[in-house]
Amino acid sequence: MKRYKFIANPIAGGGKAKALIPKVEKYFRDAGAEFDIYWTKKAGDGIEAAYKAANEGFDFIVAAGGDGTVNEVLNGIVGTKSILGAIHAGKGNDFATAVNMPPDIELSCMALIKGKTRAIDLGKVLDRYFINTVGVGFDAAVALRVNRGVRPFKGVSAYIYAFLETLMSYQVVEMEIEMGNSTLKLTPLLVAVGIGQAYGGGMKIVPDAIQDDGLFDVCVFNVMNKLSLVYHFPKVFSGKLKNIEQAAMYRTPEIKLNLSETRPLHMEGEILFGDHMHFTIQQKGMTVITGNDN
Ligand SMILES: [Mg+2]
Numbered sequence: 001m002k003r004y005k006f007i008a009n010p011i012a013g014g015g016k017a018k019a020l021i022p023k024v025e026k027y028f029r030d031a032g033a034e035f036d037i038y039w040t041k042k043a044g045d046g047i048e049a050a051y052k053a054a055n056e057g058f059d060f061i062v063a064a065g066g067d068g069t070v071n072e073v074l075n076g077i078v079g080t081k082s083i084l085g086a087i088h089a090g091k092g093n094d095f096a097t098a099v100n101m102p103p104d105i106e107l108s109c110m111a112l113i114k115g116k117t118r119a120i121d122l123g124k125v126l127d128r129y130f131i132n133t134v135g136v137g138f139d140a141a142v143a144l145r146v147n148r149g150v151r152p153f154k155g156v157s158a159y160i161y162a163f164l165e166t167l168m169s170y171q172v173v174e175m176e177i178e179m180g181n182s183t184l185k186l187t188p189l190l191v192a193v194g195i196g197q198a199y200g201g202g203m204k205i206v207p208d209a210i211q212d213d214g215l216f217d218v219c220v221f222n223v224m225n226k227l228s229l230v231y232h233f234p235k236v237f238s239g240k241l242k243n244i245e246q247a248a249m250y251r252t253p254e255i256k257l258n259l260s261e262t263r264p265l266h267m268e269g270e271i272l273f274g275d276h277m278h279f280t281i282q283q284k285g286m287t288v289i290t291g292n293d294n
Contacts, residue, residue: 002033007038007076008037008038008039009063012069012090013089014154017090024087024105043068060112062084067093068270071128094268095131101290111289118212120212121211121286126267126274130267134194136191137188137189137191144264167230173187173259173263174186174187174259175259176256193217195209197239202237203236212284214284219248253280256279259277
């Protein structure tokens with residue numbers, strides 16, 4: 001019988017996992033499935049717990065949190081035989097969405113038990129693995145601000161506040177962007193690198209990304225004036241960003257960003273810092289549980 005380990009983050013999504021896990025327990029018990037739950041205690045804890053669970057032979061390691069929890073579980077199980085799963089239990093659930101897990105908890109339990117899998121690409125940068133989408137520049141600065149807290153704002157209002165505040169203060173940085181034989185020298189607003197299409201809770205920054213083609217989809221978003229940015233940026237939610245001339249899209253198996261100074265990189269809820277960022281991809285490097293439609 002397949003064994004499931006849930007790595008649950010009690011503070012993800014303002015306690016969403018805490019509310020959902022009892023329903024998961026009931027569903028799995030009723031289904032006669034073998035499972036165990038680990039509650040994370042601090043940031044980074046999920047990596048260790050997932051690694052341990054993989055070594056204990058759990059077949060499926062399921063992140064019950066947001067994209068940050070998924071990223072920790074991923075980094076814990078890379079190189080093991082365990083399969084990555086995720087439920088919608090955080091603020092941003094872009095990975096769960098990307099692998100067609102239904103937002104409804106009972107339907108997603110059904111998908112977990114069914115255990116349909118597929119292999120998708122695995123990315124790596126700054127010594128950390130990612131499986132969905134990473135951003136460098138303005139978007140990372142917004143994420144960093146949200147992570148540090150913008151009290152009394154929470155959720156979407158915190159994001160909007162951080163967006164506007166970052167917009168006022170953000171200084172672009174010069175970058176050399178190496179893809180294959182070409183090198184661009186730019187001072188873009190942001191560079192997003194994706195296996196999946198969206199980050200930040202549904203922002204389709206690379207709307208045509210294919211998860212298993214062995215290529216990153218890259219969006220190089222050039223600077224525009226602040227008013228235009230406020231007007232155009234919401235298009236990222238509808239996947240219409242590519243229609244803007246300032247957003248150039250590329251496909252490449254490898255990309256290097258050489259920045260003139262250290263800046264944050266936003267990776268699935270995690271903030272890393274660097275000035276030389278070398279992105280590599282391992283085609284179909286991670287097996288994941290998928291929902292019913294793909
Ligand atoms: Mg791709």
